[in-house]
Amino acid sequence: MVANVKNFPILLQLRRTRFEYHFRNDCNVNYFRGVYPSFKHALQDAPNTKRHGYDNAPAARMYKERTERVYSTDYPVLYWLTKFQSRIQTVFDFGGHIGVHFYSYQKYFSFSNLTSWTVCEVPAVIDEARKFPLYEKGTILNFVTDVSNSDGYDLFLANGSLQYLEWELHEKLRRLNRLPKFLIVNMLPLHKNTRTITLQSIGTSFCPYLLRKRSEFISGLEGLGYELLDEWNNEEKSCAIAFETERSLDHYKGMTFAWKH
Numbered sequence: 001m002v003a004n005v006k007n008f009p010i011l012l013q014l015r016r017t018r019f020e021y022h023f024r025n026d027c028n029v030n031y032f033r034g035v036y037p038s039f040k041h042a043l044q045d046a047p048n049t050k051r052h053g054y055d056n057a058p059a060a061r062m063y064k065e066r067t068e069r070v071y072s073t074d075y076p077v078l079y080w081l082t083k084f085q086s087r088i089q090t091v092f093d094f095g096g097h098i099g100v101h102f103y104s105y106q107k108y109f110s111f112s113n114l115t116s117w118t119v120c121e122v123p124a125v126i127d128e129a130r131k132f133p134l135y136e137k138g139t140i141l142n143f144v145t146d147v148s149n150s151d152g153y154d155l156f157l158a159n160g161s162l163q164y165l166e167w168e169l170h171e172k173l174r175r176l177n178r179l180p181k182f183l184i185v186n187m188l189p190l191h192k193n194t195r196t197i198t199l200q201s202i203g204t205s206f207c208p209y210l211l212r213k214r215s216e217f218i219s220g221l222e223g224l225g226y227e228l229l230d231e232w233n234n235e236e237k238s239c240a241i242a243f244e245t246e247r248s249l250d251h252y253k254g255m256t257f258a259w260k261h
Contacts, residue, residue, distance in 0.1 A: 027204070029202075031201040032198045032242065033199055033243075036199070042198070050201070050205050051204065051206075058204035058205065059125075059204045064098070068104065070107070074186075077254070078109055085109070088154035088181070089114055089116070090115060090118070090155070091153065091154070093117060093118065095164065096119040096157070097129070098128055099117075099132070101157070103134055111140070118150075119142070120145065123145060126143045126145065152177070153180050156180040159184075163189050164207055165210070166208070170220035181258065182258050185255050185257075187254065188252055188253050189239050190213070190214040196241070226259055227259075228255060233252070235251050
């Protein structure tokens with residue numbers, strides 16, 4: 001009964017108006033709203049009260065606390081890094097921000113066998129990374145801006161980043177001369193039934209955001225010759241798209257793949 005009353009036209013409009021105010025103006029939030037045919041359309045509908053995307057200084061300064069500790073969502077990644085330890089020397093960390101995983105994982109995973117940890121990020125984030133007090137030029141940590149630089153890496157890691165790109169991972173990997181041996185994807189919004197592009201407020205800016213269909217994501221990688229080794233739920237992560245209950249998620253996914261050829 002209460003749910004029905006909330007959806008009376010006049011009350012629903014009031015709820016939408018109130019949410020839009022908070023979506024436009026609140027900081028330190030994680031809001032989602034709208035369903036769009038493309039990232040371009042999502043950005044066209046983004047308010048002008050904040051910047052757009054991660055390629056700006058305020059967004060680049062986020063997540064510093066993640067260099068100092070790991071979170072519950074990190075433990076499946078650390079488990080598989082340890083399992084692959086003797087078989088990987090190079091890591092391509094797609095969307096790894098200023099190197100948050102490079103710094104925080106060293107407390108739990110030995111880097112002694114690694115010769116390169118490459119973070120792929122946007123220019124503003126890379127600029128911030130090189131100012132970070134823990135950064136030392138000449139170490140195995142380095143930065144690039146193009147995913148095509150992942151050619152020949154042993155491990156491709158995407159830890160909460162693929163949802164910010166409209167392209168599909170298997171399409172990018174198909175263009176490489178030598179595929180990564182292993183893939184670890186984590187904190188990925190995968191829906192059982194639908195594919196949805198929405199708009200996210202991360203507090204400092206607005207970002208187009210893609211919820212993929214689980215079966216399509218897996219089949220795309222299997223078509224390249226990858227085998228799904230493991231799958232887990234990120235129960236701490238959710239995506240509540242305002243007024244779109246059927247498209248929302250109460251948890252995210254993590255997966256590990258190995259190339260069979």
